[in-house]
Amino acid sequence: MSTLEIRDLHVAVGDKEILRGVDLTVRSGETHAIMGPNGSGKSTLAYAIAGHPKYTITSGSVLLDGEDLLDMKVDERARAGLFLAMQYPVEVPGVTVSNFLRSAITAVRGEAPKLREFAKDLKNGMDALSIDPAFAQRNTNEGFSGGEKKRHEILQLELLKPKIAILDETDSGLDVDALRVVSEGINRFRGLDGSGEKIGSGADTGVLLITHYTRILRYVKPDFVHVFAGGRIVEEGGPELAEKLEDEGYEAYTKATA
Amino acid sequence: MGLETKPLSTLHERSSYNVADFAVPTGREEEWRFTPLSRLKGLHNGTAGGAGAVDVTVDAAPEVTVETVGRDDPRVGKAYVPADRVSAQAYASFEKATVLTVPREAVASRPTVVTLRGSGDGTAYGHLVVKVEAMAEAVLVLDHGGSAVYADNVEFVIGDGATLKVVSLQDWDDDAVHVSHHHAQLGKDATFRSFVVTLGGDLVRLSPSVSYTAPGGDADLTGLYFVDAGQHLEHRLLVEHTVPNCRSNVTYKGALQGDDAHAVWIGDVIIRAEAEGTDTYELNRNLILTDGARADSVPNLEILTGEVAGAGHASASGRLDDEHIFYLQARGIPFDEARRLVIHGFFAQLLEKIEVEEIRERVLSAVEAELTR
Numbered sequence: 001m002s003t004l005e006i007r008d009l010h011v012a013v014g015d016k017e018i019l020r021g022v023d024l025t026v027r028s029g030e031t032h033a034i035m036g037p038n039g040s041g042k043s044t045l046a047y048a049i050a051g052h053p054k055y056t057i058t059s060g061s062v063l064l065d066g067e068d069l070l071d072m073k074v075d076e077r078a079r080a081g082l083f084l085a086m087q088y089p090v091e092v093p094g095v096t097v098s099n100f101l102r103s104a105i106t107a108v109r110g111e112a113p114k115l116r117e118f119a120k121d122l123k124n125g126m127d128a129l130s131i132d133p134a135f136a137q138r139n140t141n142e143g144f145s146g147g148e149k150k151r152h153e154i155l156q157l158e159l160l161k162p163k164i165a166i167l168d169e170t171d172s173g174l175d176v177d178a179l180r181v182v183s184e185g186i187n188r189f190r191g192l193d194g195s196g197e198k199i200g201s202g203a204d205t206g207v208l209l210i211t212h213y214t215r216i217l218r219y220v221k222p223d224f225v226h227v228f229a230g231g232r233i234v235e236e237g238g239p240e241l242a243e244k245l246e247d248e249g250y251e252a253y254t255k256a257t258a
Numbered sequence: 259m260g261l262e263t264k265p266l267s268t269l270h271e272r273s274s275y276n277v278a279d280f281a282v283p284t285g286r287e288e289e290w291r292f293t294p295l296s297r298l299k300g301l302h303n304g305t306a307g308g309a310g311a312v313d314v315t316v317d318a319a320p321e322v323t324v325e326t327v328g329r330d331d332p333r334v335g336k337a338y339v340p341a342d343r344v345s346a347q348a349y350a351s352f353e354k355a356t357v358l359t360v361p362r363e364a365v366a367s368r369p370t371v372v373t374l375r376g377s378g379d380g381t382a383y384g385h386l387v388v389k390v391e392a393m394a395e396a397v398l399v400l401d402h403g404g405s406a407v408y409a410d411n412v413e414f415v416i417g418d419g420a421t422l423k424v425v426s427l428q429d430w431d432d433d434a435v436h437v438s439h440h441h442a443q444l445g446k447d448a449t450f451r452s453f454v455v456t457l458g459g460d461l462v463r464l465s466p467s468v469s470y471t472a473p474g475g476d477a478d479l480t481g482l483y484f485v486d487a488g489q490h491l492e493h494r495l496l497v498e499h500t501v502p503n504c505r506s507n508v509t510y511k512g513a514l515q516g517d518d519a520h521a522v523w524i525g526d527v528i529i530r531a532e533a534e535g536t537d538t539y540e541l542n543r544n545l546i547l548t549d550g551a552r553a554d555s556v557p558n559l560e561i562l563t564g565e566v567a568g569a570g571h572a573s574a575s576g577r578l579d580d581e582h583i584f585y586l587q588a589r590g591i592p593f594d595e596a597r598r599l600v601i602h603g604f605f606a607q608l609l610e611k612i613e614v615e616e617i618r619e620r621v622l623s624a625v626e627a628e629l630t631r
Contacts, residue, residue, distance in 0.1 A: 050588050051587075077588075078589055084588055092582050092585060093607075094606035095603040103589075103599060104589035108589070
């Protein structure tokens with residue numbers, strides 16, 4: 001059982017304040033969707049929690065199971081059980097997917113995986129996400145299409161098995177087939193089967209899904225929906241809130257904060 | 259390519275066997291302005307003594323002939339005329355030359371390894387001629403190490419349809435000074451692959467050059483260097499396209515770390531009016547890992563014909579990309595390991611070009627060793 005607690009988080013880029021007091025708690029077994037218009041600060045929230053150097057925390061706290069993530073280096077946060085699937089995964093020249101994943105698994109587990117076991121996990125993971133096995137020997141994200149990059153992010157999610165995953169616009173730029181494959185991966189991570197039912201007692205993981213569109217929520221059903229505007233959460237509700245946004249858009253919220 | 263035969267390009271001003279034809283450099287000349295002359299131990303102004311020794315041993319493939327010859331051997335100085343004062347000094351001062359011959363149509367069954375080891379005090383001069391006769395193929399390793407003040411010239415004469423692949427490793431002791439010219443002369447449809455790795459030495463100035471005697475020549479020159487505090491590692495490339503339909507590709511990459519680590523890369527390509535259908539590209543990348551390190555990178559492309567198949571160059575020097583490091587760290591990989599992976603990745607594509615596995619492994623472990631310093 002894990003808990004990510006975000007308390008009164010204020011974040012700036014340079015001297016411009018982007019997040020103005022975010023409060024949110026994600027527990028394992030829960031999926032939270034954060035929805036909002038472009039420029040509302042959704043991605044800032046994701047990158048600030050992960051520790052990207054561009055963002056300065058001006059006040060507030062982020063605790064993972066009681067430990068202050070903001071005191072940790074980027075890699076320590078990941079090893080503590082945090083994962084950020086990026087909207088724009090970075091191309092790393094000369095570092096193969098296989099080498100990258102093995103290094104990441106070694107770091108997160110604290111010991112190198114057995115070669116045979118790693119090869120098997122990698123193959124199964126790639127098969128499940130319909131990734132061509134040849135990608136294992138390609139340089140990380142280099143020359144990947146948008147959809148291939150997103151599948152590769154979800155492959156990492158499934159192999160690294162974090163406690164809490166933040167998925168930053170994982171659905172953007174995906175066609176319907178890719179969206180389905182990626183959503184299935186997220187659901188496996190959540191411990192759900194193909195029809196959205198828990199496998200056994202489900203997985204001990206929490207998901208914070210950041211998206212602009214409701215489309216992915218048809219595949220990855222959220223327990224809670226938060227509307228983000230002007231750097232804070234302006235409305236919260238259940239899945240029905242997403243339906244409302246689908247019909248009415250964000251106009252009401254952007255006007256209110258402008 | 260003598261003084262009298264061709265109109266001279268600004269990128270290749272003169273060549274002569276005679277030291278006196280070159281003025282003593284002052285450091286203001288274009289070709290010397292990056293080199294710290296005070297650290298050349300007198301190689302440039304005639305004050306360097308002799309009496310030093312660089313031992314040359316050759317472990318040749320059975321198909322390759324090895325000879326040690328005197329200055330008067332007709333094969334010496336055929337393909338290359340010294341292009342600067344130190345090169346002319348080396349040409350005037352060497353006593354014995356090594357000549358390697360790969361006979362016509364012979365395919366060397368294993369790499370030929372020339373080991374050059376400096377043994378301390380004094381200045382030494384050398385000359386090496388590698389003749390790969392028509393349709394022959396060979397792989398050559400030049401392995402430089404030890405302590406020395408050494409100036410030498412190397413001539414690669416690659417016959418029609420022949421292939422020569424050379425790995426030249428400069429991994430000298432910390433006090434060594436090495437000034438060297440490597441000239442490759444390509445016959446019709448000849449193939450030349452050069453892989454230069456420069457890691458150790460106080461000052462290394464290596465000038466690889468390429469000329470073509472007939473169409474169809476294909477030269478690929480790759481270099482990798484790792485400059486530590488106080489080191490000056492300089493590579494000066496010159497490719498002269500004087501005949502039609504030849505190809506050249508130059509890719510040099512280096513990493514620098516520590517105070518006064520200095521890398522210099524000069525990439526000169528001349529495409530003369532006669533050289534229609536030339537295809538050439540040159541690239542230099544420097545990865546500056548710490549403050550206090552400096553990389554000078556100067557590509558020059560002089561095109562005297564409009565009929566080229568391709569001609570371009572690129573040069574960039576920069577620091578480690580924060581986004582690369584962030585991405586790896588965001589997956590739990592600690593900073594030092596992330597840095598190692600990215601630097602390794604920076605060199606990875608180059609390392610794949612070394613076909614001799616034993617050498618590739620050795621270069622790989624040398625790079626790994628540099629990363630943990």
